[in-house]
Amino acid sequence: MIFFSDYNEEEANAELRNLYNRYRNNDIELCKKTYDELKEVSKLDFWNLLGHILKGFIKKHDLVDSIIKFFRKTLKDRLKIEKHFESLKSFYFLSTVPILTSVHDQKTRYPEFENGNIYRPEYFYTENKLIIKNFDLLTIITENIIQFTENVINGKETFFEKLEN
Amino acid sequence: MSIMENAYLNTAKRDFKVSKLLYRDILYPESIYHLQQCHEKIVKSFCIALNVIEKDKARQEISHFAHRMHLLLIKKMKNILFNIEQNKDHDFFFRL
Numbered sequence: 001m002i003f004f005s006d007y008n009e010e011e012a013n014a015e016l017r018n019l020y021n022r023y024r025n026n027d028i029e030l031c032k033k034t035y036d037e038l039k040e041v042s043k044l045d046f047w048n049l050l051g052h053i054l055k056g057f058i059k060k061h062d063l064v065d066s067i068i069k070f071f072r073k074t075l076k077d078r079l080k081i082e083k084h085f086e087s088l089k090s091f092y093f094l095s096t097v098p099i100l101t102s103v104h105d106q107k108t109r110y111p112e113f114e115n116g117n118i119y120r121p122e123y124f125y126t127e128n129k130l131i132i133k134n135f136d137l138l139t140i141i142t143e144n145i146i147q148f149t150e151n152v153i154n155g156k157e158t159f160f161e162k163l164e165n
Numbered sequence: 166m167s168i169m170e171n172a173y174l175n176t177a178k179r180d181f182k183v184s185k186l187l188y189r190d191i192l193y194p195e196s197i198y199h200l201q202q203c204h205e206k207i208v209k210s211f212c213i214a215l216n217v218i219e220k221d222k223a224r225q226e227i228s229h230f231a232h233r234m235h236l237l238l239i240k241k242m243k244n245i246l247f248n249i250e251q252n253k254d255h256d257f258f259f260r261l
Contacts, residue, residue, distance in 0.1 A: 135188055135196070142181055142203060146174070149211040153170055 169220050170213040177206035 150156075180203035187196035209223045 139185065142200070142207075145204075145207055145211075146178060146181065149174055149177075149207050149214070152211050152214045153174065 169223075170210040173206040173210035173213070177203045177210065180206065 180199045184196045184199035184203060187193075187199060209218075212218045213220055213223055
């Protein structure tokens, strides 16, 4: 178990950068823009960057399959993924979806207000527009993650336990 | 099953429904708000279930900063992958 006191945001962010570099180096074709290009885009922080990268290969209506394809390319020489498709699917799902959902988590906590409590759509952050544009994708992700969470709570999903042991 | 993670999950489902309804009615800001609320509760729910964080800390210390739990989760998985690579344990997944 990881205790909260062990949490170090700087270290965790560095690890995320490593994670990103790993993805990028393994299959750069899946990224529409390079890291340097993305850095030039205003307001894009690292969370958004990861969101863009992920959207490059997680396609609408083909979420899980796309993730599997991506990782299959990445690891095909080392692992026979097909043999353990179901287990690995959960693992990949967990390793990518939280990053993507973090994008909107970061960017919707600071909505624009007018007269106290009324939102003004024209003042949306660029990032929020991205969320609306990709609402269908987020819906699919959400449905999947709800199902996954139910399975974890009900003990049907034990992949993590196996990993830890 | 813990009452708390189940409560988080049930509330998340309601938030999700509300988000979809609002999106359908072109109430985008409110839709995003509820989608974010949904994800915040889902993440708390499965992180508690997976022992990534303790129940009380999920409520008190994580609060609305759900991305911190994402980081903890990713960190946890990264270590596993790192160890597999370091040990060149290519058969790891076959033993699961």
